[in-house]
Amino acid sequence: MTAGNKVIFVVNPLSGEGRTSKQWQKVERLLRKKNYCFDVQFTERSMHACQITRDALQKGYNHIIAVGGDGTINEVVNGFFQNADAINHAAALSVLPMGTGSDFARVLSVPGGAAYAEKLLIDYREQPCDVIKAEFTAWDGSPLTRYFINVADVGVGCETCIRVNKNSKVMGGFLTFLIYFLGVIFSFKSPELRIEVDGELFFTGKSSLVAINNGKYFGGGVMIAPHAQIDDGRMDVTLLKDANTLDFLLALPSTYKGNHLTHPKISLTQGRQVKISSPAKVGLEMDGETPGTGDVVFEVLPAAIKLLI
Template sequence: MSYKWKFIINPNSGSQQCEKRWKEAEEVVKKQEIDYDVSFTSGPRQANILAEEAVKNGFNRIVVASGDGTLNEVVNGLMNLPTEQRKKVALGVLPFGTGNDYATTLGFPWNPKNAIDVLFNKSAVSPASIGKIHLVDTGYERYFINLLDAGISSEVGLGNKKGELKFIKSASRYTLLALKKLVTMKQRKAVVTIDDEKKYNVKLMLLIFGNGISLGGGMIGCPDAHPQKELFDFFLTENFTKLKTLKGLMTIFNGEHLKIKGGIYSTAKKIEVELEDAIPFVCDGELDIPESISTHLIGEIIPHAINVLYYKDHKSIKWLSREELDKGLRPLKNQYLISHSEFRKWQEKN
C-alpha cells in the first residue's frame, strides 16, 4: 500500500520553536522517496479543517508536528469523518510542542531527525481509544486522545489563559499560579458516577481521566493508562484537603500522588460529574472559554476509534502487536521498562 503523508505544523507551538524544529526534520523527509505535503496553521481550530480535508484528498498518514493542543484539533477533525474512512488513516505525532505528553506515550524521541527516523523506519500502526465529553448545561462537546483534567490543574489552566501572573516569565510561573489557586480555590462538592452504577460523593480538588499517561509536560496523572485499552484510567480526589492537594501536585511528576490517602484510582467506560458550582474542564490541554466551564460533564470512551503510529521499540511501556490485539489481549497494568520520568530524560537526549 502506498502512503500519502500530510504534515500539520503549528508555527506558534513549542514557544514558537516548532517551525525551526520542523525545518530540521524536513531535511530528512526530503531524502525519503515519499509523497508528502506540509500545511501550517494560521489560527485556532484550523488544524481540524486541515486534517479532515487531507483525508478527503487521499492522504492516509496524518502527522502532527506540534504540541498536544494541535493534536487535539486534528483528532477532532478526524472524528468528523465516517468510521470506514477513518480506519484507513494512521495518525503520527512528532514532539515539537511544549508538553508533548501524547508523543511521549507513543515513544518518539525529541531530536527532530531521530523522530523522523522512528516515524518512517521504526513505527507500527495500532488502534487507539479516545474520549468524548458532553457538557450538559452548555451543550459543549469535544473529543480528546490523551487526558481530561479538572480541579486545581484546570483552574491553573484557566488562570494561565486569562494572563494571571503574566509578568513572571520564568518556569516558576506555573508553580506560583498553582499556589495562588490553591489558596483561593474551594473544595467543590460533586457527585461522580462511574459506569452509571457506582457513585462517589466527593470534595473535588482534582480529576484526571483518559488513555494517556501524562499531562502538563510530564505530570504522570494516570500511570497505568494506555491508548490500546478500551477503558479510561481515572484519578479522583474523594476527600483531599488543600495540604494533600499540594502534596499531590508535588508528587504527581513521578506518579506518587496515587499513594495519598483520600484518592481513588481505577478504570471506567463512562464518567459523569455533577457539581454545585461550575468548573473548567480541559481536554488535552485545550480550554475553551466559556463553553468548557460547566457543572455537569459526561465523558465516554470510544474504543479503538483512531489508528496511531507508535515506536515499535518503545523504551518505557509495552505496546501489543496487531496480532495480539486480534486475539483479544489488552494492556492491563503497565510494566515499565524504565519509569515514565526516566523515559522523558531519554527523549531529551535522543
C-alpha cells in the same frame, strides 16, 4: 514508506513559544533532501488543525502527522471525526512533539527531531489507541462534542491550564505548569461534584480534581494515572477529594513519579462511561485545552484511532 500512504504534516508554528517553526524548518530540509514524498500545512488559528485534518482525510490522505504540542494533537484527533463517526477508519495518526507539555509524546515514549520524523515515514509500527468522546457545554452555552486521547480533568488542573494558556510558556512544560499550579492552589475552592461510572455512583461531595485518563501524564510530566493504558478500552478515573493547600504541597512531589495513589484523599476506578455533574459552573480541560464547562459525559471509543509510532 508503505506503498499507497499519502502523508501530510500538520504543523502548528506557534507551539513551544514559536520554537516549532524553526525546528520544523530543519526537519523538512532533511526530509526533502532525501526525496521523501509528503505535504505540509501550517495552522493559522484555533482549531485550524482540526479542519486541516478533516479536509485532508476527505481528500484521501491516510497518514496525518501532528507537529506541535498536546493542543495541536488534540485538534488533529478531533479532525478524524465528523458527525460522531471516523472519516476514514483506515487512516493513521503520528505525533512529532515540539510543544510545551508534550505529555502524550511522553506516554508514547517518542522523541522529536528529524531522525524520528524520518522513522515515521519508513520504519514505524502500528499501535491501536482508544479515543474518549466528551459531551459538554461550550463557554457560549451551546452543546459541544469533542474527542481526546490523553487526559481530561475538572478542578485544579483545569484552573491551572486556564492560567497557563493565558500566559507565556517560555520556561517549558514542567516549570510553567508547576508555577501556575502553585499559584492556583492558594485560592482554589473545591466544587461539589457527582460522579457516576458505568451507571453506578462513584462519588458525591467536594472534589479538588477529577482526571479522566487514557494516558498516564498531564500537566507537563505529572504521572496522574500510572496504570492507564491507551488500548485497554477503559478510562482510568483519578479522584482527589477536597484538598487544602498543605495537602497539595505534600502530595505534589510524589505525583511526578506516580507514587500518590496511597494518599488518603485519592480514589481510583476504571470505566467505559463517566458522568460528572455539579451545581457550580466548573471548567473542563482536555489535552491542555479548556473548551467548555458544565456537566460532562465521557465515553470510550475502543481502538478508534490507529497510531504509527
